[in-house]
Amino acid sequence: MPPRKKEYGIKRASGSLVHFRAPVSATTVRRHSAVVPSVLTFAVIVASGGLLLMIEKGMLNSVQTPPPRANGRKVEYRLRSSSDTAADVESQIVQEIRNRTIRSVCGQRNMPHSVWSLSPLQRKTLLQHILVNDEHRFLYCYVPKVACSNWKRVLKVLSGALANVDVKVKMDHRADLLFLSDLPPDEIRHRLRHYFKFMFVREPMARLLSAYRNKFGEIEAYQRKYGAEIIRRYRKGYAKDKKISGNDVTFTEFTRYLVDEDPERMNEHWMPIYNLCQPCAIEYDFIGSYERLESDASYVLERVGAPQHVRFPERQTWYKPVTKETLHYYLCTVPQKFLKELLPKYILDFSLFGYPLPNTTTEYCRH
DSSP: OOOOOOOEEEEOTTSOEEEEOSOOOHHHHHHHTTHHHHHHHHHHHHHHHHHHHHHHTTTTTTOOOOOSSOTTOOOOOOOOOOSOHHHHHHHHHHHHHHHHHHHHHHTSTTSOOSGGGSOHHHHHHHHTTEEEETTTTEEEEOOTTSSHHHHHHHHHHHHTSSSOTTOOOOOOSSTTOEEGGGSOHHHHHHHHHHSEEEEEEOOHHHHHHHHHHHHHHTOHHHIIIIIHHHHHHHSTTOTTOSOOOOOOOOHHHHHHHHHHSOGGGSOTTTSOHHHHHOTTTSOOSEEEEGGGHHHHHHHHHHHTTOOTTOOOOOOOTTOOOOOHHHHHHHHHTSOHHHHHHHGGGGHHHHHHTTOOOOOOOHHHHTO
16 A cells, blocks of 8 residues: 655644645745735635624624634644645635634634533534544534535445445445444543544535525425425415425525524524534534535545545536526525525624625626
């Protein structure tokens, strides 16, 4: 088996190691250094957009500004051995902006600072979404509609339950997987303290649209359970109809349903990422992006010491991606008043993970 690429690092004051991939030459970095100011400015704007809305809504009235760097918070830097050094630099900046935003928001007194400070319902939801691999000493908080099925395949390969990620088998989302909720409190504490912890995020509205198209367009069980209820609740003349199939829910109806739902009690496929993984209660070592799935997944596999033959699965040929154009079309079909009520429910997903709020102005939607 060929050896893995050598990693480099520097010691922090805390004694932990900041890891770097194979270094990029100084000449190459200088060549692309011009991208740093523009990318940094863009990233700051992106990360700040959601916070501005929180301020407008009065959601941060009681928040006090913490020091720029909270004690003990880790920042994961990385340089990939890649020809696209500009993308490398941008990726590092996005990670740094995301880390700083999380430290800033999560450093407030009114935010949870440990798993045990969460409410029983919040803690139950969180622990049921964290998968454990003891051999490679990592915890993965899975988020539905953010490539979690493929990550579960990877975990099953690492545990020996699957021969490889390409095995044609229907995914059982619980069999052969160990969840943090399966363990007693002392073992949970040990793993939270000593294991590498990661999660993956996705643009919030793209994730909702993906869930809508999949669950109400393809899954009969969701159509019967949620689709029929949504139609009875929001479509005129159907309140007492018992023969509804639930397979023709509109995106506007789905949006109205989400507006009326309690985020802490939502189905996991549209529950806010913040509520699923509680990034203030758990100090994640790495937060990857669906938009950078291939490179971020490769980094995680290398970081946890996965064998060379274990790779992240390629997207299936039947997969229908949510494009910017598709998302624009669906969002522009929803009345503004519903979107204005919906966005605050996902505001921490936008703010903490550095996603800009969607532009659904009348002028923008005309194009």
